[in-house]
Amino acid sequence: MKNKAIRLHPRDNVGVALSNLENLEAILVDGEKYTVTHAIPAKHKFALKELSTGSEILMYGVTIGEATQPISKGEPITLTNIRHKASPYSLSYGQYEWNPLPSLDKSFMGYLREDGQVGTANYWLVFPLVFCENQNIQTLQEAFEIALGKKKVNPYVDLILSEIHSVDFSEKIQSTPKSSGLNTTFENIDDVRFITHQLGCGGTRRDAQTLCRLLAGYVNHPNVAGATVLSLGCQNAEFRLLEERLNEIQWDAKKPLIHCDQQDLGTTKALLQFAIKKTVEGLKSANQVKRSLQPISKLVIGLECGGSDGFSGISANPVLGRVSDLVISNNGSAILSEFPELCGAEQNLINRCKEKETAEKFIHLMKTYDADAKAVGSGFDMNPSPGNIKDGLLTDAMKSLGAAKKGGLAPVADVLDYTEYIQRPGLNLLCTPGNDVESTTGLASAGANIILFTTGLGTPTGNPICPVIKVSSNDAVADKMPDIIDFSTGGVISGEKSVEECGDELLDLVLQVASGEIKTKAELNRNFDFIPWKRGVSL
Structure with a gap:
C-alpha cells in the first residue's frame, strides 16, 4: 500500500503529505497513527506533535522555521503559523568521512580539447x-x-491567421524545429x-x-x-x-x-x-x-533547480545527488549553485569542506551575499517564490534543505565565487543567485559541460552552450509538459523506484546527451537563455 505521508528524518516534528489528505483522515507515519485536522494538499506539511509558540520546526533533521502560534498534532503547517528560521553555523573542516561509490565502466563520446577539457558539444x-x-x-x-538550415519557421503564424480569418490552421503548429541542414x-x-x-x-x-x-x-x-x-x-x-x-x-x-x-x-x-x-x-x-571515447572523469555536472515544489527535496534533488556522487566517485566533477538556497544547509556543507580556506571562503560568500541582499531591502528569507509557497515550500530554509540534496554526500573540494572557473575535480560550490537563468548562466561560465535542472512546477530554461536536462520531481508535471521535461523522478514519490535506481537511470541519460545521441527538450525548443547576475540585486 502506498504511503500517504512521510517523515524525512527521525528528528523531524512535521510530516510531508505524499498525496491529498482529507479533513479528519487517519494516516500512518512510521507506524504511528495521526488524524489530520484539515484537508492537506499533497506536498504540504503537518505537525507530528503538539508545538507551542516559538517551537523550532524541524525537517531533514534541522531547523527550517519556528512556530508563531500553538500548532496542534495533525494540523497543517502554513505561513499563518510558522516563519523562517535557520540553524546557526560555524567554522569546521577536514573531519568529514565519505565512502565513494563503486567505479563504473561507462564512458561517452565527447570533443577532446587541446587543454584537456572535454566538450559534450561543439x-x-x-x-x-x-x-x-x-x-x-x-x-x-x-x-x-x-x-x-537552422531557421525555424514560427509555427504560430498560422494560428494568428486562423484567428483573423476564422479558418482552422491549428494542425500546422509544430512543437519542435525542423531537422537541421548544418551537418551536411x-x-x-x-x-x-x-x-x-x-x-x-x-x-x-x-x-x-x-x-x-x-x-x-x-x-x-x-x-x-x-x-x-x-x-x-x-x-x-x-x-x-x-x-x-x-x-x-x-x-x-x-x-x-x-x-x-x-x-x-x-x-x-x-x-x-x-x-x-x-x-x-x-x-x-x-x-x-x-567526437572520441572519453571517461566519466571528464564530466562536469552543473546542479540547478527552478520552479521547485514540495516534492523536489524528496525525489528529484536527491536523485541529482546520486548522479553527482557517481560522477565524483569516478573522478569527475559537480558544481552546486544557488547560495540563497543553501540557507540552513550551511553547517552540513562546511563540515564537508576538505580545507580550512575552502570553509572560510564559503562562510564569507554566504554572509556577504546575505548582507548585500539586506542592504537593498531583501534577504535570504525572501527567496521562496509564490509558486514555491503554493506547492509546499514555505520558508527559505525548508526550500534550501531540499535544494542542497542535489550536492549528494561527497566532500566539498572547492568553493567558487561568481565568474570563477572550476580548477579542482570533485564537488564545487558556486556562488550564484537562486534566479534560474542567472544561475545557469554562471554554471556554464564556471565550466559545467552539462547541467541537470530539477523542477516540480516546470520551466523551459536552457543555455546557449551547455545542454540542460530537465528532471521533474513528479509524474504529473512530466505528463503535463512533455515538451519541457526530459526525465521524471515521480517513481520515488509513488514508491515504485528508489533514489538510487532513478539516479542510475539518469546517469545513463546524461551520457547519451553528452555523446550527442539525444537532444534535450531545451535544445529542441531552442531555449538558449543568458542573463548575467548584477550582484546584490537578485536572489
Missing part, C-alpha cells in the same frame, strides 16, 4: 561586448541560421550559438568587468570551439578585459577569438562582412575536431 559562439551590438548579432544569427556542411559542428544581453556600458565598472569575466568563461568552455566577438569600440566592457581574463584561465591552448570592432571597421555592412568571413573560416577549422 559550438561556435557569437556574442557582443555591449548591448549596442545586439541588432547586429541578431542579423548575423538570422543569416547563419538560414544558411545552415559542417558534420562535426553541432551549432553556431548567439548571445545578446543588456550590459557592457553605463551601469558600474564592476558590472562591465563581471560581464567580461563571465564571457571569458564561455569562450574557455569545453563545448565552445571558438568565438566571434562584436564591440562598438567605446564601451566599458573593453575587449582587453576579456583578453586579460582569458589569459588567466586558459591553460595550454588559446582558442580562436575573432574581434570585430564597429568603430574601427566603419559601416555596418563592413562589420558584418568581416564577421561572416572570419566566422566561416573558424567553422572550417573547428569542423576538424571529432
Whole structure:
C-alpha cells in the first residue's frame, strides 16, 4: 500500500503529505497513527506533535522555521503559523568521512580539447561586448541560421491567421524545429550559438568587468570551439578585459577569438562582412575536431533547480545527488549553485569542506551575499517564490534543505565565487543567485559541460552552450509538459523506484546527451537563455 505521508528524518516534528489528505483522515507515519485536522494538499506539511509558540520546526533533521502560534498534532503547517528560521553555523573542516561509490565502466563520446577539457558539444559562439551590438548579432544569427538550415519557421503564424480569418490552421503548429541542414556542411559542428544581453556600458565598472569575466568563461568552455566577438569600440566592457581574463584561465591552448570592432571597421555592412568571413573560416577549422571515447572523469555536472515544489527535496534533488556522487566517485566533477538556497544547509556543507580556506571562503560568500541582499531591502528569507509557497515550500530554509540534496554526500573540494572557473575535480560550490537563468548562466561560465535542472512546477530554461536536462520531481508535471521535461523522478514519490535506481537511470541519460545521441527538450525548443547576475540585486 502506498504511503500517504512521510517523515524525512527521525528528528523531524512535521510530516510531508505524499498525496491529498482529507479533513479528519487517519494516516500512518512510521507506524504511528495521526488524524489530520484539515484537508492537506499533497506536498504540504503537518505537525507530528503538539508545538507551542516559538517551537523550532524541524525537517531533514534541522531547523527550517519556528512556530508563531500553538500548532496542534495533525494540523497543517502554513505561513499563518510558522516563519523562517535557520540553524546557526560555524567554522569546521577536514573531519568529514565519505565512502565513494563503486567505479563504473561507462564512458561517452565527447570533443577532446587541446587543454584537456572535454566538450559534450561543439559550438561556435557569437556574442557582443555591449548591448549596442545586439541588432547586429541578431542579423548575423538570422543569416547563419538560414544558411545552415537552422531557421525555424514560427509555427504560430498560422494560428494568428486562423484567428483573423476564422479558418482552422491549428494542425500546422509544430512543437519542435525542423531537422537541421548544418551537418551536411559542417558534420562535426553541432551549432553556431548567439548571445545578446543588456550590459557592457553605463551601469558600474564592476558590472562591465563581471560581464567580461563571465564571457571569458564561455569562450574557455569545453563545448565552445571558438568565438566571434562584436564591440562598438567605446564601451566599458573593453575587449582587453576579456583578453586579460582569458589569459588567466586558459591553460595550454588559446582558442580562436575573432574581434570585430564597429568603430574601427566603419559601416555596418563592413562589420558584418568581416564577421561572416572570419566566422566561416573558424567553422572550417573547428569542423576538424571529432567526437572520441572519453571517461566519466571528464564530466562536469552543473546542479540547478527552478520552479521547485514540495516534492523536489524528496525525489528529484536527491536523485541529482546520486548522479553527482557517481560522477565524483569516478573522478569527475559537480558544481552546486544557488547560495540563497543553501540557507540552513550551511553547517552540513562546511563540515564537508576538505580545507580550512575552502570553509572560510564559503562562510564569507554566504554572509556577504546575505548582507548585500539586506542592504537593498531583501534577504535570504525572501527567496521562496509564490509558486514555491503554493506547492509546499514555505520558508527559505525548508526550500534550501531540499535544494542542497542535489550536492549528494561527497566532500566539498572547492568553493567558487561568481565568474570563477572550476580548477579542482570533485564537488564545487558556486556562488550564484537562486534566479534560474542567472544561475545557469554562471554554471556554464564556471565550466559545467552539462547541467541537470530539477523542477516540480516546470520551466523551459536552457543555455546557449551547455545542454540542460530537465528532471521533474513528479509524474504529473512530466505528463503535463512533455515538451519541457526530459526525465521524471515521480517513481520515488509513488514508491515504485528508489533514489538510487532513478539516479542510475539518469546517469545513463546524461551520457547519451553528452555523446550527442539525444537532444534535450531545451535544445529542441531552442531555449538558449543568458542573463548575467548584477550582484546584490537578485536572489
